[in-house]
Amino acid sequence: MAGPRVLCDDGMTMSAPSADRWVERPARRAFRSVDDSYVGGVAGGLAAHLGVDAFYVRVFFAVTAFFGFGLIFYAGLWIMLPLDAAPPAESPGLEAATRQGKRPARKRRLKDAGVLVALGAVAVGVAGVVDVLFGGPALFWPALIAVGGVMVLWRQADEAQRERWIDGTGRLDVRRFIVGDGGVAAYARLASGVGLLVVALLIFAAQSGRVGVARDVVLAGALGVVGLLLVLGPWLARLVSDLGEERAARVRSQERADVAAHLHDSVLQTLALIQKNAADPAQVAKLARAQERDLRSWMYGEATTPAGSLAAALKATAAEVEDTHGVPVEVVTVGDLTVGENAVPLLHATREAIVNAAKHSDAAKIDVYAEVHPGDAEVFVRDRGRGFDPDEVAADRLGVRNSIVARMERHGGSAEVRSSPGQGTEVRLRLPINAEQQTGGPV
Amino acid sequence: MRTVVIVDDHAMFRGGVRAELAGRVEVVAEAEDVDTAIDAVLRHEPEVVLLDVHLPGGGGVEVMRRVGGRAPGTRFLALSVSDAAEDVIGTIRGGARGYVTKTITGPELVDAIERVSIGDAVFSPRLAGFVLDAFAGSIEVAQIDEDLDRLTEREREVMRLIARGYAYKEVASELFISVKTVETHVSSVLRKLQLSSRHELTRWANDRRLL
Numbered sequence: 001m002a003g004p005r006v007l008c009d010d011g012m013t014m015s016a017p018s019a020d021r022w023v024e025r026p027a028r029r030a031f032r033s034v035d036d037s038y039v040g041g042v043a044g045g046l047a048a049h050l051g052v053d054a055f056y057v058r059v060f061f062a063v064t065a066f067f068g069f070g071l072i073f074y075a076g077l078w079i080m081l082p083l084d085a086a087p088p089a090e091s092p093g094l095e096a097a098t099r100q101g102k103r104p105a106r107k108r109r110l111k112d113a114g115v116l117v118a119l120g121a122v123a124v125g126v127a128g129v130v131d132v133l134f135g136g137p138a139l140f141w142p143a144l145i146a147v148g149g150v151m152v153l154w155r156q157a158d159e160a161q162r163e164r165w166i167d168g169t170g171r172l173d174v175r176r177f178i179v180g181d182g183g184v185a186a187y188a189r190l191a192s193g194v195g196l197l198v199v200a201l202l203i204f205a206a207q208s209g210r211v212g213v214a215r216d217v218v219l220a221g222a223l224g225v226v227g228l229l230l231v232l233g234p235w236l237a238r239l240v241s242d243l244g245e246e247r248a249a250r251v252r253s254q255e256r257a258d259v260a261a262h263l264h265d266s267v268l269q270t271l272a273l274i275q276k277n278a279a280d281p282a283q284v285a286k287l288a289r290a291q292e293r294d295l296r297s298w299m300y301g302e303a304t305t306p307a308g309s310l311a312a313a314l315k316a317t318a319a320e321v322e323d324t325h326g327v328p329v330e331v332v333t334v335g336d337l338t339v340g341e342n343a344v345p346l347l348h349a350t351r352e353a354i355v356n357a358a359k360h361s362d363a364a365k366i367d368v369y370a371e372v373h374p375g376d377a378e379v380f381v382r383d384r385g386r387g388f389d390p391d392e393v394a395a396d397r398l399g400v401r402n403s404i405v406a407r408m409e410r411h412g413g414s415a416e417v418r419s420s421p422g423q424g425t426e427v428r429l430r431l432p433i434n435a436e437q438q439t440g441g442p443v
Numbered sequence: 444m445r446t447v448v449i450v451d452d453h454a455m456f457r458g459g460v461r462a463e464l465a466g467r468v469e470v471v472a473e474a475e476d477v478d479t480a481i482d483a484v485l486r487h488e489p490e491v492v493l494l495d496v497h498l499p500g501g502g503g504v505e506v507m508r509r510v511g512g513r514a515p516g517t518r519f520l521a522l523s524v525s526d527a528a529e530d531v532i533g534t535i536r537g538g539a540r541g542y543v544t545k546t547i548t549g550p551e552l553v554d555a556i557e558r559v560s561i562g563d564a565v566f567s568p569r570l571a572g573f574v575l576d577a578f579a580g581s582i583e584v585a586q587i588d589e590d591l592d593r594l595t596e597r598e599r600e601v602m603r604l605i606a607r608g609y610a611y612k613e614v615a616s617e618l619f620i621s622v623k624t625v626e627t628h629v630s631s632v633l634r635k636l637q638l639s640s641r642h643e644l645t646r647w648a649n650d651r652r653l654l
Contacts, residue, residue, distance in 0.1 A: 094527055102452070102497035104504045104533065292546070300525040332572035332606050335579065367568055367608025371575070382608040426607070 032081045032158075040078040040154065079234050082241060083158060093299025142204035146223070149196025150230050156189040157234045161242065197227055263298055267291060286326035293319060309336045310343065310377065314370055317351045321366075325358035328365045335372030337433055345411040346377060346431040352403045353381040353427040361385025361425060376413075376432045384424040390417055404429070444469045445560045448487060450480040450506065451495040451522070456545070460493065460522075463549040468556055476500045481509050488514045490560040494539065496523035496530045504537035520559045522547075528573050536637050541565025563626045564633040571606040574636060575599070594632060601628045 033044030033054075043061055047054035064070025097103045201220055270291040277283040297315075311333040318329035337343065350368070357366045363385030370379045404427065408415040413431035445468045451457050457473050464470060471487045474480035477500030484492055484506070494503040507519055521539040523530060531542050540559045543552065544567070555565045566574075578594045594602065597618075604614045611629070615622045 091527065093525060094529065097497040097502075097525075100499065101501060102499055103502040103530070104537075296524070296526075300527040300530075330568060330608070332568045334572050334575045334606065365608075369568065369572070369603075369607040371603070371606075380607045384608075 030081055032078070032083050039151065040074070040158065041083070042074055042077045042081065045081060046077070078154060079237055082238075083161060091298070091300050142200040144200075145196050145203065146200035146227065149193045149200060150227065151193075152189050152196065153193035153231050154234050156186060156193065157238065159186060159189070161238050193231075197231075259298060263295060266294060282326060286323075289326070289328055290319075290323055293322065308339055310339055310347075310370060310372065311336050313339050313347050314350065314368060314379075317347065317354060318366075318368060321351075321354045321358050325355070327358040327363065329354060329358070329368060330365060331368045331370070333370045333372075337372045337377060340434075342411065343377065343431065343433060345407050346379060346413065346429060349404045349407050349415060349429050350379045350381060352407075353429070356427075357381060357383040357385065357425060361387070363424060372433070376430055379429045380426060381429075382424065382426045387419045387421050387423045387425050389421055390419055445491055445556055446471045446487065446489040447556060448472045448474065448480070448483050448489040448492045450474045450483070450492060450498065450503070452476060452497075452499055453495075460552070464553065464556075467549075467553045477502075477505050477509070480506045484510050484514050484517055488516055490516065490518065491556050492517055492519045493522045493556070494519050494534075496521050496525060496534050503539070504533055507538040518559050518562070520555060520565060522552075526569055528576075531570055531573055532577065532636070535570070535633065538637070540633065542570050543567060544569075562630070564629045566602075566605050566629055566632075568606045568608050571602045574632060575602050575606060577636070594635065598628050598632050601625060602632060605629075 028049070030049035031045045032041035033048060037044050038058075043057040044054045047057045050057075061070045061074050064073070094103070201223060204220065204223070270287050273287050274284050277287065311331070314331050314333065318331045321327070322329050339347065350370075354366060354368065357363060361383040363383035365384075367382045368379065369382070370377065372378075404417070405415045408429055408431065411431065413429065415430075416428045417425065418428070419425035447464065447468045447470050449457050449460055449470055450473070451460070452475050454475070457475075461470050461473070468491075471489055472483040474483045477498055480492075480494070480498070492506075494506060496503045498506065503519075503521055503523075510517070519539040521531075521534040521542040522545060523534075523542070524545045526544050534542055540562075541555060541564055543555055543565060547555070558565050574594075578599075600618060601614055604617055609617065611622050611625045615625045618625075
């Protein structure tokens with residue numbers, strides 16, 4: 001290593017997120033499961049929500065169904081819980097690739113026989129309840145058939161909703177609302193559902209005709225109304241929720257259109273700059289890299305990286321150094337934490353280490369790796385550049401010692417610099433953190 | 444020279460890669476969507492397929508699924524501009540032996556092709572990070588049905604070093620083991636990533652809608 005080097009770069013200030021910023025964790029919601037589903041996906045979804053095996057939930061429903069409670073509970077959840085296939089806000093690039101069929105479509109498991117058996121079992125249960133509640137075998141078969149019809153129709157409501165989601169064109173009209181994308185299965189479900197209901201009413205009328213026509217007509221009418229409400233209930237409930245989601249999607253797409261316009265504009269600017277700087281490869285590479293980072297984070301970035309998290313802060317720092325020094329900085333994080341007051345020294349030290357590597361190592365690329373454990377966070381900054389002999393760094397050269405090692409030690413952490421000439425440098429930073437700041441990763 | 448098929452829906456990119464690889468591997472065919480890719484792979488049975496992740500007709504995963512066991516000598520190396528977790532883990536679980544982004548330099552790509560063709564796995568720092576995330580935490584020893592569901596301490600160390608930007612050679616000297624041993628560990632992690640039904644991994648994948 002020739003000549004003294006200044007290892008410090010303290011001229012810049014860093015905008016650290018203020019301590020009172022915290023990441024709001026969304027409330028955990030229960031969904032009906034699309035994949036783990038025999039009847040309506042209620043048991044599967046509930047199992048995922050509660051963290052127990054779906055088998056036990058199913059047994060619970062099956063057993064309680066015979067007391068009626070389980071059935072009412074199940075039907076209630078079926079109506080109230082949204083399907084879990086509601087499109088999660090993926091990044092625009094991934095969404096576009098999915099729409100154009102460039103990524104694998106979500107798998108659907110076909111368990112038709114299983115579905116039929118399960119539907120049948122629940123229908124028998126409902127009929128049994130009706131039998132017990134109202135007495136008389138006269139009601140058993142009509143009730144059984146009617147319940148079967150209603151369930152088939154509810155399933156169709158689910159299918160139609162799912163097809164609307166997958167379609168993604170956002171059209172919503174009455175036909176699509178009811179039959180989804182159509183197809184034999186949809187119409188068959190509709191026809192058999194309605195048919196079962198009609199048959200149930202007919203049998204009921206025929207059987208009870210012996211007792212008294214007047215009462216039958218009243219009962220039949222009442223049953224018809226109840227049946228209609230039962231049938232339309234889920235559709236109405238979902239119409240409301242779909243409209244809400246459509247509104248949200250519209251807002252989202254407007255925001256994206258704005259960002260897209262901004263990005264396209266910046267791409268144009270960059271292309272212009274590249275043409276002007278065609279003679280300067282370093283400058284061209286730097287421009288291209290900055291633009292690529294912009295586009296990549298917009299297209300494929302984790303939509304979920306919350307502002308104020310360690311990962312976001314590290315990426316911002318890396319981007320800034322890339323722009324200033326023209327060296328690519330790759331950031332990989334495992335686990336994450338909310339950056340509070342006490343994590344700020346870690347960010348400053350990391351930044352210092354990255355800047356040092358960018359300015360002095362001549363490395364083609366800098367790797368930053370952060371791992372959050374319960375109790376502490378570690379950051380590694382690695383370059384494969386020139387390296388130096390740590391023992392030979394003069395005591396008066398305060399860069400590494402003050403801004404990295406001393407800073408970390410002042411805040412209860414530690415820093416270690418490993419380097420040797422020709423082998424590159426790795427700075428390892430460790431800082432204790434409060435467990436409640438941790439937002440993911442190893443538990 | 445290794446035989447290679449380039450699968451990508453951008454002709455310009457295919458041309459660029461072909462030029463970059465010229466003289467160092469033999470590009471036997473190009474393909475631009477799932478159907479032509481399957482055709483090309485079955486007809487030429489190349490040693491390595493450079494497979495774009497986003498591909499008309501269902502994506503790169505669809506190519507691997509439909510080729511199935513019909514080209515036993517062929518290995519897939521995913522090459523993508525996306526480094527979203529969904530794509531990376533989905534592609535590996537779909538059968539790819541490695542995942543690199545399109546910004547990879549020519550020599551690095553040749554190296555990755557060579558590595559994949561002899562049966563090794565190619566892990567980028569980002570992929571190693573995803574693996575550590577997916578296999579995070581410890582589970583009760585009694586709950587482990589299979590070794591597939593967790594990383595050994597050694598594998599975890601190797602993954603951490605790769606995530607920190609170490610090359611296999613550097614990992615080897617850091618841990619005082621041979622490069623061959625590092626490769627064995629990485630291949631074993633790849634296998635676990637592909638085959639594990641570990642609850643955390645499937646849930647992690649489910650959360651990200653991979654399965």
